[in-house]
Amino acid sequence: GNSVTQMEGPVTLSEEAFLTINCTYTATGYPSLFWYVQYPGEGLQLLLKATKADDKGSNKGFEATYRKETTSFHLEKGSVQVSDSAVYFCALRTNAGKSTFGDGTTLTVKP
């Protein structure tokens, strides 16, 4: 079956530090890949997505590149802010429409 493995957390960084959250996946076919963010007390929001190999998704300074050869979709940001503190979920979705989520990585950014 499909699966998503995320870097274990929690991750604590100082403001303006570089962020990487690793994500690898296992899937049949060619899934679309997503990063979602969940701020405290809120629902999940789409952060970025990529639908085919070598696509780069980007939003709010975050980036992730769909790497088919390494089955990875690592999330990066060059300079994090306190407001980026949240839980980040990597996910894949197949043509059937169902999504598979990673376990989530909690990011805390300290001033």
Place this chain on the structure above:
Amino acid sequence: SAVISQKPSRDICQRGTSLTIQCQVDSQVTMMFWYRQQPGQSLTLIATANQGSEATYESGFVIDKFPISRPNLTFSTLTVSNMSPEDSSIYLCSGLGVSTDTQYFGPGTRLTVL
């Protein structure tokens, strides 16, 4: 984009009772889903809500325990039946956009069973 609302936002229930959670989308979505999220854990898909027909359940979830309705394209309900403390969790409604493949999520219903 679509905005999804859920009611109630939280509830505390007694063992053996049932709770129905409502999910309303402000625009049409193609597929609707119900997830369970244990605190600090990932999302587990309970079922896909199908308009006008029985929901499609994932392994480990059954209709008698989690009956689901979807009478139209923008509304769905999930009932958690005969609750036990193990059912304490956050229940999330989600919909797949019509014109895009973006998946939208409601804010969740936090359920505590005593």
